[in-house]
Amino acid sequence: MNRICLLLCLGVSVFLYSCNKSNPTDSPSRPPQLGKLHITVTGLPSGLRANITVTGPQNFSQTVTAQKEVMLDSLPVGQYAATANFVIMNTADTIWAQVPTQTVQIKAGQTTDVTISYQALLFGSLGISITGLPAGETGYVRVYKSGESAYTEVNQTARLDSLLAGSYEVIAYGVVAKSGIAYIPDVDTQTVQVTAGSLTSVAVVYKEKYGRLQVNVTGLPSGETGSVRVYRSDWNPQDGEYFDVQRTVLLDSLLEGVYHIDAVDVAITTGEVYRPQHYFQQVTVVPGNTYVVDVPYSPKYGSLDVTINGLPFDVDAKVVVTSQANAGLSWTLTDSKVLDTLEEGVYHLQAYDVYSADGTWYKPDVYNWDITVDGGQTTYTTVTYKPPYGKIDVTVTGLPADVPADITVAGPSGETVFTYHTKLIDSLLEGDYDVIAREVTGADGTAYIAKPDSQRVTVVGGQTTNVTVKYTPKAGWLDLSITGLPSGLPARVIVEKVDHSLTMTVIESTVLGSLEPGDYTVLAKSVVDNAGDTLTPKPDSQLVTIVAGDTAHVQVVYEGGFVIRLLNGHMPGGG
Incomplete structure (x- = not known):
């Protein structure tokens, strides 16, 4: 260790000596003025730098990246600018520094701090849906950030991205399609809030600006015109605010609202007056829709043709015609007449009884009735007068001239008329009558009955009702023919009614009279002649029906005895 220190000391000494020797005239130099810059980063999501x-001075420029902090040292003193560039996230959203550029002063021997704060998710998206327009047509929408004059124009459904979060105004304007139809948005201005990192949606719905009203004026003769006013409820037609419609027309470009359709009577060139079926109508017009209103005209006046029948020329009828719509309008008719210039509606007719100069009473077939008169048409009605009395013509047949009938004619009011022969019964009130015929008996004892014995007929005033009473004998006859017996030999034939109410024995041909109608049996018995021979009837039993007034025929033939012997070749008295 000591050796290393010694070598370092020697090296430094040699270096200093060399320097001093090479620059003997230089003055001692000062160390450079340097400082440090400490940058702190906040607000970045994890993983982003x-x-x-x-x-700075002397064209200094250096770009650094950091997630939390970074230190720049050995910076010459002076003024520096730290500019933070935007950061793009994986979601494609952009993050900006709250203060993009900050200016700091680097001082010698000191560390200067600067903080760069990022605000995440400053941008959002706005989806605009444009609907309601025909295919191929485009809308017109402007998107403003609240408080700013710049805008983005949108003509069809679109998405606007990278919008700074905040309030936006979506303003839609009316457009005119290629067809010439105007469209407006249902809401022209909408304020929406764009939230950072999310999609905000707004709908612009277009609708037609105007509605249409088809007014059909019909029923008038060719070349004639109606008179119809069409106006909205907030207009003043007295000031001319209305559409004047005379013929069928389509009114387009009508703003939304309630429209009145007022029609009035018109006089055509012939002078005839026509009236609308409806004087007042109204319809609510909604943009985009077409409405149809019919204004049918028809002649205002009609005619009533009243025909009065059944009275003599010198007898006046009395028929009163009254309007039900206006009781003050009435006409009294004494003869057939046509009432014209009558307004459409219901009219009441009342007919009264009348009398001739000689007191003959005439009554109408109907007293009260209603009839409808239609404009432009003639309505027909008829009332027929007739006397209240009628007649019954009773014809009696089937009786001998000397045998009177017995007939009662009974009426609805209790009146009774008797007749004994053919008779015309007059002055009978109208109604149903019963004609009752009773049994009569002739001088010879023959009883007669009528078939039917009761008939009902109806009497009509001024008319004759015919009825026939046909009498026939009450009983019948039986023509019984008996043959084959020798002269003087009686037969044995029993005639009996099947209900055993009558039994008769017949010994020879005869006509049985006064037999009650019904079924009878004819039983023939064998007889023995003087020679002791038996004669047998054929047939021995028959059924016959007796009908009142008719004659039934029955034949009984006996065989045997003398006749048989003759046929066998034996003479009377022979062996």
Whole structure:
């Protein structure tokens, strides 16, 4: 160790000697004035390093990197500038120093401190969605940072990155599409907050600026025009603020609002008056929509053709026509008439009974009724007068001339008329009548009944109703023919009603009268002649139906006895 120290001392002495010997005239020199710069870095996320450029006297410039701190020494005294460059994160976000450049003074023998503070995530993104426009059309949007005049223009959906965090105003303006249709944003100004490190979204929705109203004026003859005013509820039509519509038209460029459609009557060139179906209508117009309002015109006045029938020429009718819409309008008609220039609507007609000079009473077929009159049309109605009395013509058939009928005609009000022969019964009130025919008996004892014995007929005033009462004998007849028996030999035939209510024995051909209608059995029994021979009937049993007023025919034929012997070749009294 001592040897090392000795050598160092000798070396230094030789060096000093050489220097003094080579510059015998130089004065002693001062050591340079140097200092240090200590840089502290804050605010950087882990793993990131600051990039700092230090510049100073004599064109000094040095770039250093540091995450926490760095020391620059042997710096000549003087003024230095420390500039912190931005740092880009892995997320592509940029980090800036709060004070990008700081100026410091380096002093000899001292350490000067400077702190560079980074503020992470100063930038965010703004997504702007533009919708509502037809394909191929572009909007017009300006994005301002609040308080600044510079802006970014956006014409379609886009994302704006690297925006300093803070408040922004998104202002949308109206545009006109290639079709000429104007569009406006539903909200023209929106204020949004861009947050560092995140995406803020804002929607700009366009809609058509105007609505459309189709006014259809119809029903007028060719070449004629209507009269329609269209105005918004906040307009004053008295000051001329309205659209004058005379024919079908499409009103476009209508701002949103409630619109009134007022139509009035018009007189066409022929002088005929037409009226709108609706005098007042309204519709709410929303931009982007087309609305249709129909204004159909039709003739304002119609006609009513009233025909009055059934009265003699010297008898006046009485029919009153009254408007239901205006009770003060009425017309009294004494004969058929056409009422024209009637406004559309319902009219009430009332007809009254009338009398002729000779007191004949006439009544209408209807007393009260309503009828609708339509503009431009003739409506027809008829009232027919007639006397309130009618007639019944009763015809009686089937009775002998000397046999009277027995007929009662009973009416709805209790009136009763009797007749014994064909008769015309007049002065009958209208209504339903019952014609009742009872059984009668002739001088010979024959009973007669009517079929049917009761009929209902209707009497109409001024008309004759015909009814026929047909009598027929109540009983029937049976023509019973018995053959094949020798003269003087009685037959044995029993005629009996099937219900056993009547039994008769017949011994020879006869006509049985006064038989009640119904089924009868005819039973023929065998008989023995004087020679002791048996004669047999054929057929021995028959069923016959007796109909009132008709004659039934039955034949019984006996066989055997003398006739049979003759057929076999035997003479009477022979062996």
